[in-house]
Amino acid sequence: MLEIKNLHARIAEDGTEILKGVNLTVKDGEVAAIMGPNGSGKSTLSYVMAGKEDYEVTEGDILFNGQSILELEPDERAAAGIFLAFQYPVEIPGVPTMNFLKAAMNSQRKARGEEEMKTPDFIKTVRGAAEKLGISMDMLKRSLNTGFSGGEKKRAEILQMSLLDPKLCVMDETDSGLDIDALKVVSEGVNALRGPDRSFLVITHYQRLLEHIVPDTVHVLYKGRIIKSGDKSLALHLEENGYADVIGEAA
Ligand SMILES: Nc1ncnc2c1ncn2[C@@H]1O[C@H](COP(=O)(O)OP(=O)(O)OP(=O)(O)O)[C@@H](O)[C@H]1O
Numbered sequence: 001m002l003e004i005k006n007l008h009a010r011i012a013e014d015g016t017e018i019l020k021g022v023n024l025t026v027k028d029g030e031v032a033a034i035m036g037p038n039g040s041g042k043s044t045l046s047y048v049m050a051g052k053e054d055y056e057v058t059e060g061d062i063l064f065n066g067q068s069i070l071e072l073e074p075d076e077r078a079a080a081g082i083f084l085a086f087q088y089p090v091e092i093p094g095v096p097t098m099n100f101l102k103a104a105m106n107s108q109r110k111a112r113g114e115e116e117m118k119t120p121d122f123i124k125t126v127r128g129a130a131e132k133l134g135i136s137m138d139m140l141k142r143s144l145n146t147g148f149s150g151g152e153k154k155r156a157e158i159l160q161m162s163l164l165d166p167k168l169c170v171m172d173e174t175d176s177g178l179d180i181d182a183l184k185v186v187s188e189g190v191n192a193l194r195g196p197d198r199s200f201l202v203i204t205h206y207q208r209l210l211e212h213i214v215p216d217t218v219h220v221l222y223k224g225r226i227i228k229s230g231d232k233s234l235a236l237h238l239e240e241n242g243y244a245d246v247i248g249e250a251a
Pocket residue numbers: 011018036037038039040041042043044045054087
């Protein structure tokens with residue numbers, strides 16, 4: 001599904017290198033968790049995967065189903081089936097969430113050569129998906145993310161994800177700011193989407209999320225490199241011991 005090979009990336013504006021040779025493989029159907037101290041480059045990795053123009057790749061490659069995505073525009077990456085949920089979702093004042101979802105869904109269908117979804121079908125689909133995530137139709141009439149609470153933004157993201165039917169979902173700190181009930185709702189939303197053809201890259205600081213979304217693999221990113229990989233027990237180890245010994249081992 002995903003192969004990141006010796007990825008180096010820097011901030012376009014000042015040339016500071018943030019990713020210093022990331023290697024990571026995520027298989028079809030795999031849920032991979034990325035952990036690591038603040039400032040390690042986790043969000044940067046998700047931005048680089050999205051194709052955000054603030055970052056430049058200087059070396060290495062990102063392969064999605066064997067094809068490099070580095071030359072693809074962000075919307076082409078999305079149409080290929082890569083979905084990114086960011087740590088800080090953008091607010092779009094003046095655009096009702098419903099309209100945004102419909103536009104996003106239809107632009108992807110178009111890019112895939114499928115027919116646009118008609119409004120009644122769309123509303124039926126959204127209603128079903130929103131209900132499962134505890135999102136009211138009233139919330140969907142409001143501008144995207146504008147004035148949404150932290151938890152509402154995260155739920156709205158999962159809704160978007162479930163509607164777009166992506167192959168690879170990259171989620172940056174989906175747990176931050178969620179109360180316990182919302183954490184469950186969001187995790188169940190993710191778990192419902194798990195399947196042999198869909199993979200997840202879940203960036204998180206806490207074992208708590210991984211109790212709900214149980215990962216197949218756990219990777220520690222530190223100073224722009226993956227310094228340790230393991231299974232879910234690695235997350236438990238980090239929760240109990242912090243990063244010091246893993247960082248020490250790698251040094
Ligand atoms: N556009 C930018 N301009 C300046 N510095 C940046 C930029 N993007 C990233 N950085 C720096 O790169 C480093 C990695 O940042 P990043 O947001 O990827 O860390 P992170 O692992 O996601 O941290 P956190 O756990 O706090 O979310 C940080 O030191 C950050 O300040």
